[in-house]
Amino acid sequence: MRPVEVGHRGGERAPRSTRLLGRHELPIACEADIVLVRRKARSLAQAYGFDAFATAAITTAASELARNCWVHGGGGAAVVEELYDGTRHGLAMEFRDTGPGIGDVEWALAGGHSTTRSLGLGLSGSRRLVDEFALETARGEGTTVRIVKWKRF
Amino acid sequence: MSPIPILRIGTTLLCSVHVELDDALAERLQEDVLGTIERTGATGLVVDISGLETVDSYVARILADTGRMARLMGADTVLAGMRPEVAATLVRMGFPLEGVRAALDLDHGLALLAHGRSGATEGRRPGRTAP
Numbered sequence: 504m505r506p507v508e509v510g511h512r513g514g515e516r517a518p519r520s521t522r523l524l525g526r527h528e529l530p531i532a533c534e535a536d537i538v539l540v541r542r543k544a545r546s547l548a549q550a551y552g553f554d555a556f557a558t559a560a561i562t563t564a565a566s567e568l569a570r571n572c573w574v575h576g577g578g579g580a581a582v583v584e585e586l587y588d589g590t591r592h593g594l595a596m597e598f599r600d601t602g603p604g605i606g607d608v609e610w611a612l613a614g615g616h617s618t619t620r621s622l623g624l625g626l627s628g629s630r631r632l633v634d635e636f637a638l639e640t641a642r643g644e645g646t647t648v649r650i651v652k653w654k655r656f
Numbered sequence: 657m658s659p660i661p662i663l664r665i666g667t668t669l670l671c672s673v674h675v676e677l678d679d680a681l682a683e684r685l686q687e688d689v690l691g692t693i694e695r696t697g698a699t700g701l702v703v704d705i706s707g708l709e710t711v712d713s714y715v716a717r718i719l720a721d722t723g724r725m726a727r728l729m730g731a732d733t734v735l736a737g738m739r740p741e742v743a744a745t746l747v748r749m750g751f752p753l754e755g756v757r758a759a760l761d762l763d764h765g766l767a768l769l770a771h772g773r774s775g776a777t778e779g780r781r782p783g784r785t786a787p
Contacts, residue, residue, distance in 0.1 A: 534678070537678065538678045556740075556741045556745075559745045560741075560748070566712040624749055625713060628750055632745065632749060
């Protein structure tokens, strides 16, 4: 798969010393799974003491990307990771599907182009809500989106 | 029976969402609200979303669309009680909120509807004056 790094927000990428404290894999095989992924994201964000705004950002991004995975990718899986980089806790979420892939990543990320339902804000919107955002896609092979949100002090 | 009750108070419908909205439930709510407007001839609708911890772009679109649809049926709609973190998230995502009337809470939402009927201008929170 050809990696397409589309930049990060909120500072440098996590250093190599980042420790993985926990890992949860959730299937996205039906519409109801979107809610389960969203709930898992919310409960972990709250458990790590993210404030209400960060929790809403994480939960909403999870909801958008899980829906993309289901609606556009035909389903797949979400992997939620609990991270610690020595000073901060973070939550990483990766959404994988084996769908048709995204033909024009820049177009999709520009937002406002709905190919099915919603406003087409899923990708562009969730990118604005998180600190790190990386997307890999290949025609006919699928799409993987990874986001990270770090807890602020 | 809808999982989200729609109450009628005079010519106003009141709908308070206190369950997590998945896509199917949001769509159902939209249909129920429009059906109830048709049956009752309501001229106002307040949707209380203070119970919603997460509103993603899909649910936001359904809520905004419902307001526009209700207006086409002759009912003014006010979205009441959006939590601060939900408002912040939607704006940061770039969700276009134009055309959605909003109020701080249920009280203000009902007052805003009453205000609108008396021909006053929109966009001011009733019961409060500028400092």
